[in-house]
Each structure stands twice: as C-alpha cells, then as structure tokens.
Amino acid sequence: MDDTPVLALDAEERRRAGDRLLTLLDDHERGLRKAPIVPDLDRDLLTELLRTPMPAKGIGVDALFDEITDRILPNSTTVAHPRFLAYVQGPPTGIGPYAEAVAAAINQNCNFWQLSPAASVVERSVLTWLGDVVGYPAGADGVLTGGGSLATLSGLAVALHDRAPDFRSVGLQGQPAPLVVYTSAEAHRSVDKAAAVLGLGLDHVRHVPVDDRYRLRVDALAAMVAADREAGLRPFCVVATSGTTTTGSVDPLDPIADLCAAEDLWLHVDGAYGALFLLCEEKRDLLAGCARADSISLDPHKLLFAPLEAGCLLVRDAAKLRSAFAFSSSYLTVAADPLMTDYMDHGPQLSRDFKALKVWAALRVFGVDAFRTAIGGTLELARHLARRIEAEPTLELLAPVELTAVCFGFRGVADHSAVLARLAAEGTALLGPAAVRGRSAMRACVTNYRTTRADVDLLVDRLVAAGP
The missing domain is CATH 3.40.640.10 (Type I PLP-dependent aspartate aminotransferase-like (Major domain))
Structure with missing residues (x-):
C-alpha cells in the first residue's frame, strides 16, 4: 500500500525530479550563448497555456518537466545571456538555484x-x-x-x-x-x-x-x-x-x-x-x-x-x-x-x-573577492564600450559613464527604436531605450559577469556595419 502523502513525491518521483532538474540547469548553463536573448514568442502555445484548465488528476513529474522544457523555457527571456544589456539586472550566481x-x-x-x-x-x-x-x-x-x-x-x-x-x-x-x-x-x-x-x-x-x-x-x-x-x-x-x-x-x-x-x-x-x-x-x-x-x-x-x-x-x-x-x-x-x-x-x-x-x-x-572581481569587470567593460563609441564617427556618447550604464546614439538620429528592435531580433544584443535631456538614446548596462570584451566589440562592430 502506497503511504506517500497526497502532495508529496515518492522515492522514485523524487529521483526523477532531481534528475530532470539537474539536467535542465546544466542544459541552461551550457546553452546560454546560443540561446536567443529575446524569445520568438509562440503566441498560440501561450494562449493554449493560458486557457488550459488545471487537471483534476495530476500529470506527474516527467510531464511537468516536459511542459517546462517545451513551453516555458522557449518563451522566456534569456536574462543571463552575455549580451542582455537592457536593464540593471544580472544573472544569478551558479549556486543561486540550489540555495533557492x-x-x-x-x-x-x-x-x-x-x-x-x-x-x-x-x-x-x-x-x-x-x-x-x-x-x-x-x-x-x-x-x-x-x-x-x-x-x-x-x-x-x-x-x-x-x-x-x-x-x-x-x-x-x-x-x-x-x-x-x-x-x-x-x-x-x-x-x-x-x-x-x-x-x-x-x-x-x-x-x-x-x-x-x-x-x-x-x-x-x-x-x-x-x-x-x-x-x-x-x-x-x-x-x-x-x-x-x-x-x-x-x-x-x-x-x-x-x-x-x-x-x-x-x-x-x-x-x-x-x-x-x-x-x-x-x-x-x-x-x-x-x-x-x-x-x-x-x-x-x-x-x-x-x-x-x-x-x-x-x-x-x-x-x-x-x-x-x-x-x-x-x-x-x-x-x-x-x-x-x-x-x-x-x-x-x-x-x-x-x-x-x-x-x-x-x-x-x-568569497567576497570574487564579487569584487566580477563587479570591477563590469566597470571596465562599460569603460571599454564608451571608448569604442567615442572612437566611431557615426556614434556619440550622450552621458558620462560613472558606473556601468552607457547612453549613446547615432549622430543625427532622432529615434532609435528601429535600431533597438533590429539588434534584438537578429540576436546581437538587447539594449534599452533611454531619453537623455529629451533626446532619444540607446542604453547598455553591463551587469553580467559573463559578458566579455568580445561581446562589447561585437555589439559596436554590428552597429557600425549596419548603421541606423
């Protein structure tokens, strides 16, 4: 007779849930650079997800993880991507999911x-x-x-x-x-x-x-x-x-x-x-x-x-x-x-x-020193981005770079929304819109310990090559 409480997992279900979770976390970490920063939303699937009633009988552990893998993850923003630069939001530490x-x-x-x-x-x-x-x-x-x-x-x-x-x-x-x-x-x-x-x-x-x-x-x-x-x-x-x-x-x-x-x-x-x-x-x-x-x-x-x-x-x-x-x-x-x-x-x-x-x-x-290193690295990358922008005739820096927020734009361009949309759609980077003294701008905020100098250079090179 199964004496597992009604809302508990039995031993085999716990093992399966643990295996599936560890696989999910490992795949997520390994796939960050290849993942789309902004998902190509499957609106039909999300509509179905919204309208699907809660089941009277549970679907079980494996079916749940299948839904997460097939429905939730592909329609989620990859905030840990190294070129997610739109907001002051960094990725979690590696230990974070386990502590949670x-x-x-x-x-x-x-x-x-x-x-x-x-x-x-x-x-x-x-x-x-x-x-x-x-x-x-x-x-x-x-x-x-x-x-x-x-x-x-x-x-x-x-x-x-x-x-x-x-x-x-x-x-x-x-x-x-x-x-x-x-x-x-x-x-x-x-x-x-x-x-x-x-x-x-x-x-x-x-x-x-x-x-x-x-x-x-x-x-x-x-x-x-x-x-x-x-x-x-x-x-x-x-x-x-x-x-x-x-x-x-x-x-x-x-x-x-x-x-x-x-x-x-x-x-x-x-x-x-x-x-x-x-x-x-x-x-x-x-x-x-x-x-x-x-x-x-x-x-x-x-x-x-x-x-x-x-x-x-x-x-x-x-x-x-x-x-x-x-x-x-x-x-x-x-x-x-x-x-x-x-x-x-x-x-x-x-x-x-x-x-x-x-x-x-x-x-x-x-250790605290690792955080000092990670935070210091974001400061240096923001300065590198500012230097690259200042070196390009078509771009201009629109505000001093005190911390890791970098506001910039194309010279003579009144609205940068199309540029921002293109960068996101093609997977180059997700930047944020900004208004600097009433002027349209793009804003990159380096808050990701995975971001590298190569990511910054790729962004600027793409901007210069594509133009406004």
Whole structure:
C-alpha cells in the first residue's frame, strides 16, 4: 500500500525530479550563448497555456518537466545571456538555484525567530556584512525586501515615523503642515510611487534639477527647501541617488548630507543600482557619503547576482526602524533572544521567505573577492564600450559613464527604436531605450559577469556595419 502523502513525491518521483532538474540547469548553463536573448514568442502555445484548465488528476513529474522544457523555457527571456544589456539586472550566481531549492524545501517563515532560528541568524549575518560595506555603525540594522522599490518605500515610512509628530497615531491626517520630500529629476520612479502609496501625494514631491553630469544640484535643493518652509510646508526627507537608472550618475552625497544635517532632514539614499560598487576600491571615494545616510536601499539581486527577489533596507539607527514597524500581538509572542531577530518588526511584511540564504550561500561559496572581481569587470567593460563609441564617427556618447550604464546614439538620429528592435531580433544584443535631456538614446548596462570584451566589440562592430 502506497503511504506517500497526497502532495508529496515518492522515492522514485523524487529521483526523477532531481534528475530532470539537474539536467535542465546544466542544459541552461551550457546553452546560454546560443540561446536567443529575446524569445520568438509562440503566441498560440501561450494562449493554449493560458486557457488550459488545471487537471483534476495530476500529470506527474516527467510531464511537468516536459511542459517546462517545451513551453516555458522557449518563451522566456534569456536574462543571463552575455549580451542582455537592457536593464540593471544580472544573472544569478551558479549556486543561486540550489540555495533557492533548499530555501523552498525547508520553507522557513522569517517573521519571528521561533519559526526560523537559523534563517534569522543568516539574515542578521548578511545585513551586518552589508552594513559594514556601506560604512554604517554597529547600531544599524535592516531587513531584506523584495527589491529596491519596497526598500525605498519602507525607508520613507521610517522617515515619516521619525520626523512627523505622533505619526503612528494620527498619520498624515493630523500633521500641522503638509510634508515634502525631495529627490533628483533623474531619480527612480520608486520615489514617486512611495510618496503616492504612503499618502504624501505627488504634489509634495520636489524633483530637483540636475547638473551637466545628471547629479542633483545642491544649490537648487537648498532653494526649494527654503521656499517650501516660507510657504508654510514642512520639508522632512531627501532621497539622493547613488546610481541613477538611466545614466548611472551619483548625486553629491556629502554636500547633500551636510544640507540635511543643517536643515534637520532625513536622508535616504537609493543605492539599489550603485551603492554596492563600494566593493570596488576605485568607487569608494565616490560613494563614501552613503555612510552618512539615515537609511539606504540596496539590491543584492543586482550587484551580488542573487536570484530575484533580494532587496535590502538598512537604517542607521535600529531603534527607529523598529519604532516604525513593530507591533505587539499575543499570538506572535516569543521570548526575546539576543542571538535572534524578529524581522516582522523591521518591515511591512509578516510572512517572509528565506531571501538571505541565496545571498549568504553565494558569499560563502565564492568569497567576497570574487564579487569584487566580477563587479570591477563590469566597470571596465562599460569603460571599454564608451571608448569604442567615442572612437566611431557615426556614434556619440550622450552621458558620462560613472558606473556601468552607457547612453549613446547615432549622430543625427532622432529615434532609435528601429535600431533597438533590429539588434534584438537578429540576436546581437538587447539594449534599452533611454531619453537623455529629451533626446532619444540607446542604453547598455553591463551587469553580467559573463559578458566579455568580445561581446562589447561585437555589439559596436554590428552597429557600425549596419548603421541606423
């Protein structure tokens, strides 16, 4: 008599699932360079996939993996391809899928420590290391999130609890004056979205002009703060950016921090793209001001190449983080333990998966120096791409290359959409569209440790040969 629980696999099914999974992962790795970057979508198949009802009787392990191999993979974007250059999204580390499998198997709920004791310690270890990278003091703390957008949203929530009188009780409704947040005109859309979600309203977000290097102008920021105070409004927070999405520019963090200190403003740094370039010696001076932020968002699923999702919020004063998010409830009470952390008190989520394992596992397997090498390699390839573009008469660089985002275009071309479509269709590369001071541009962002100089040269050679 088969005593396998109804939703478990028996021994033979586990063996088959393991074999099929390992084959899939191995084939995926071996086939990356030959795979199409953008799939030739089989719309009939996807429509059938959408309309096929869930079976009353299961199809079994082998049939499932056949569907994944035949239907899912051919219609998926190959984000690990060396010439996937459209977005700030790198491939996962080699150990990432295995760590994710372990996390799924043990299914820890990383809310209060009794449900996830080892996971609590692992997350604390990862956050401590990230805080050290940023330059935060021992009293800092944080939480891993679904991404940089949620980290920025949570950072602004902490700022509101800290700077708005009795915010937990009366919220925005009971404030004596409207609160205002400031950010760069080049800032990520997550700042506007956070302001809308938190109830600040887009009318109370100031987009500060940028200089010729696309960095927030501190003089303009100071003038806006003064004007809003004069108008009876209440400035409370500045969101600076270390690595804007379009050009990779880094705001002048130290002068902004000086102004925030003088004006009693919370400073949040959106470091989702660029802050972890602190791992590279050559960028430490540029990014040193991150250490002065009251809070900072990071994205381990970018420069630490963790599988999605893995964002992070760090807050300089751990007590302020807990003041924003800690709530008591008898059904979630467990004795405090100095070794453990209840991460439900560090962010908006109660149920949380074991995100820290894939970050921790990669750092343990490869070591920090390997990440320094990989990140440094992306910087050098971006510079090589910029040099190649500047050497071609038909191409022009449209913004300084501070990190790994390279914005460029054909001289005299008003719209690059056809070029981008052609590059993708022929399999040369997937680049992103960009607008640089209102001008159409192409954008390549080198965030893949598999990308080589030969990939960059192939891209530029193809652009020059084909023309606009």
